[in-house]
Amino acid sequence: MLKVNKLTKHFGGLVAVNEVDLHIDSSEIVGLIGPNGAGKSTLFNLINGFLKPTSGEVFFEGMDITGFKAHDVSHLGIDQSFQASTLFQRLSVLDNVFIGYHMRYKTKYWKRLLRTPSALKEERAFRKDALEILTFMGLQKLRDEQAENLSHGHQKILGVCMALATKPKLLLLDEPVAGMSPTETETMIELIRKIQEKGLTIVVVEHDMKVIMSLCDRIVVLNYGRKLMEGSPNEVLKSDEVIEAYLGKAEI
Amino acid sequence: MTSPYKRIIGLTVLTFILAMVPLIVKSPYYMHLLIMVGMNAMLAMTFILMLRAGLISLGIAAFWGIGAYVSALLALRLDLSFWMAMPLSAIITGAVALCIGCVLVKNPGFGFIIETVVLGEIAVLAFAHLPLFGGYKGIVSIPPVDPIHIPFLFSIEFVSKTASYYLILFLFLLVAIGYSAFYSAWTGRAWLAIGLNPRLAESKGVNIYRYRLLAFVVGSAGAGLAGSFYAHYYGAIAPTTFNVFKTIYIHIFAILGGVGFPVLGPIIGAFIMILVPEVLRVAKEIEPIITGLLLILLVLFLPQGLLSLLSRRKKNARPVG
Numbered sequence: 162m163l164k165v166n167k168l169t170k171h172f173g174g175l176v177a178v179n180e181v182d183l184h185i186d187s188s189e190i191v192g193l194i195g196p197n198g199a200g201k202s203t204l205f206n207l208i209n210g211f212l213k214p215t216s217g218e219v220f221f222e223g224m225d226i227t228g229f230k231a232h233d234v235s236h237l238g239i240d241q242s243f244q245a246s247t248l249f250q251r252l253s254v255l256d257n258v259f260i261g262y263h264m265r266y267k268t269k270y271w272k273r274l275l276r277t278p279s280a281l282k283e284e285r286a287f288r289k290d291a292l293e294i295l296t297f298m299g300l301q302k303l304r305d306e307q308a309e310n311l312s313h314g315h316q317k318i319l320g321v322c323m324a325l326a327t328k329p330k331l332l333l334l335d336e337p338v339a340g341m342s343p344t345e346t347e348t349m350i351e352l353i354r355k356i357q358e359k360g361l362t363i364v365v366v367e368h369d370m371k372v373i374m375s376l377c378d379r380i381v382v383l384n385y386g387r388k389l390m391e392g393s394p395n396e397v398l399k400s401d402e403v404i405e406a407y408l409g410k411a412e413i
Numbered sequence: 414m415t416s417p418y419k420r421i422i423g424l425t426v427l428t429f430i431l432a433m434v435p436l437i438v439k440s441p442y443y444m445h446l447l448i449m450v451g452m453n454a455m456l457a458m459t460f461i462l463m464l465r466a467g468l469i470s471l472g473i474a475a476f477w478g479i480g481a482y483v484s485a486l487l488a489l490r491l492d493l494s495f496w497m498a499m500p501l502s503a504i505i506t507g508a509v510a511l512c513i514g515c516v517l518v519k520n521p522g523f524g525f526i527i528e529t530v531v532l533g534e535i536a537v538l539a540f541a542h543l544p545l546f547g548g549y550k551g552i553v554s555i556p557p558v559d560p561i562h563i564p565f566l567f568s569i570e571f572v573s574k575t576a577s578y579y580l581i582l583f584l585f586l587l588v589a590i591g592y593s594a595f596y597s598a599w600t601g602r603a604w605l606a607i608g609l610n611p612r613l614a615e616s617k618g619v620n621i622y623r624y625r626l627l628a629f630v631v632g633s634a635g636a637g638l639a640g641s642f643y644a645h646y647y648g649a650i651a652p653t654t655f656n657v658f659k660t661i662y663i664h665i666f667a668i669l670g671g672v673g674f675p676v677l678g679p680i681i682g683a684f685i686m687i688l689v690p691e692v693l694r695v696a697k698e699i700e701p702i703i704t705g706l707l708l709i710l711l712v713l714f715l716p717q718g719l720l721s722l723l724s725r726r727k728k729n730a731r732p733v734g
Contacts, residue, residue: 209616211615230615231612231615232615235615240616240617241616243613247610249606249610259602260602260603260617260619263602263618273598273599274594274600275594276594276597326617327618
């Protein structure tokens with residue numbers, strides 16, 4: 162589904178991502194781990210179009226999307242939730258989700274501007290769909306609340322709702338449980354499972370190993386911008402290289 | 414987001430109240446001031462529209478000027494009536510904004526602010542130096558607004574201040590309804606999203622460049638319409654009217670009323686900023702000081718604008734934008 166070939170990104174002299182190859186199959190959950198500064202978020206931003214790679218290629222469903230703009234990538238079916246709870250703070254929860262329907266309008270511009278019956282019908286259908294997403298994720302009771310008034314955990318969930326609104330095929334989750342309490346983390350794990358059951362492909366960046374272990378089919382480890390290793394959760398946990406990258410080399 | 418029905422009811426009530434004003438105000442001088450309030454409120458609405466999309470333009474007055482000059486030239490050189498020149502000047506102003514905006518809107522932020530200042534001043538210099546625009550003296554003897562003849566019934570002439578008041582009221586409502594149509598449709602949502610968080614909006618599939626350009630063009634066309642009215646109402650225009658200081662006043666009108674209130678805010682803001690100095694005319698020397706002091710107090714204690722006083726009472730109603 163997603164194929165990344167020798168992707169490289171330089172920030173001045175710093176090589177944030179160095180010749181990374183990545184391959185993600187349909188409807189799997191892949192974990193992306195690595196110490197701070199390993200280039201995980203940069204890799205996300207190279208895939209979703211916020212950053213242009215220095216070299217290398219990104220293919221999505223066989224199509225070369227290297228260097229595409231973020232809104233075009235979103236149209237193709239890749240969406241993400243952000244590390245910090247990035248929301249439209251002053252909009253209601255429902256309106257936040259509603260932004261994601263932006264590119265799915267079928268009626269003509271002028272019809273929407275004049276609010277003809279067909280345009281209004283479309284709006285209503287979107288509103289219903291947005292409410293379904295909120296219900297699916299358990300936020301329906303908070304739909305009229307302003308996003309900034311939500312608790313941190315709910316804000317993170319709303320971030321995922323907003324990503325789901327664009328009906329992505331590939332969902333990138335950047336530290337979905339960062340700063341969450343253990344119960345909130347449990348809820349989030351459940352939700353991510355439920356999303357995968359709907360047939361979405363998910364890539365998770367996360368420091369919380371419990372989350373990675375319980376969710377992922379496959380784990381990719383990055384260190385200093387390079388791919389350190391790749392394998393099943395158990396393989397990765399036993400690897401000396403990984404332990405070294407996280408904890409440093411043991412000196413005897 | 415305000416629902417479209419609330420918007421329609423609000424606009425109807427507002428129209429009714431504003432249409433009643435000439436029954437109370439009889440003095441032509443005060444009528445003239447109210448006409449100026451109406452025109453400046455149109456410009457302040459433009460500022461709010463662009464601000465929603467995250468664009469702070471210091472060149473609004475220049476586009477107002479382009480509308481005025483285009484309308485004056487169309488009327489003088491091509492003998493078009495006001496009713497032809499007005500829509501044409503709005504369209505031409507929008508077209509100019511499209512050409513300039515293509516480049517400018519790419520990098521909003523500080524760069525955009527400075528670029529609009531510079532372009533605004535270039536426009537003023539162009540008005541002042543190109544022979545077509547009549548130099549620093551500007552253009553004089555622009556024909557007044559042509560009367561409307563309705564066969565067999567009556568004709569409306571725009572000689573009295575009251576008639577001009579109703580004309581500006583009509584134009585104001587035209588622009589207010591036009592902008593509101595954009596606000597309550599998907600475009601308004603896209604603008605709001607871009608204004609609040611451009612990166613997030615982009616990741617949700619909003620083409621931020623295109624929507625910012627749309628805001629720039631629509632807003633400039635509105636300013637051009639106001640310019641056309643100004644040229645025909647005054648009968649004479651001069652380049653320095655359209656400089657950056659005028660734009661700063663336009664910003665003040667909008668911010669004073671409250672940028673979260675796209676129609677009512679500009680009216681209140683322009684009304685106060687135009688009428689308070691008139692009331693304080695008895696103390697002409699210190700008038701700017703008092704006006705300035707009022708503004709500073711306002712920014713300190715009511716940063717969301719005067720109208721935020723209304724929504725403070727209601728717990729959840731907070732202005733958006």
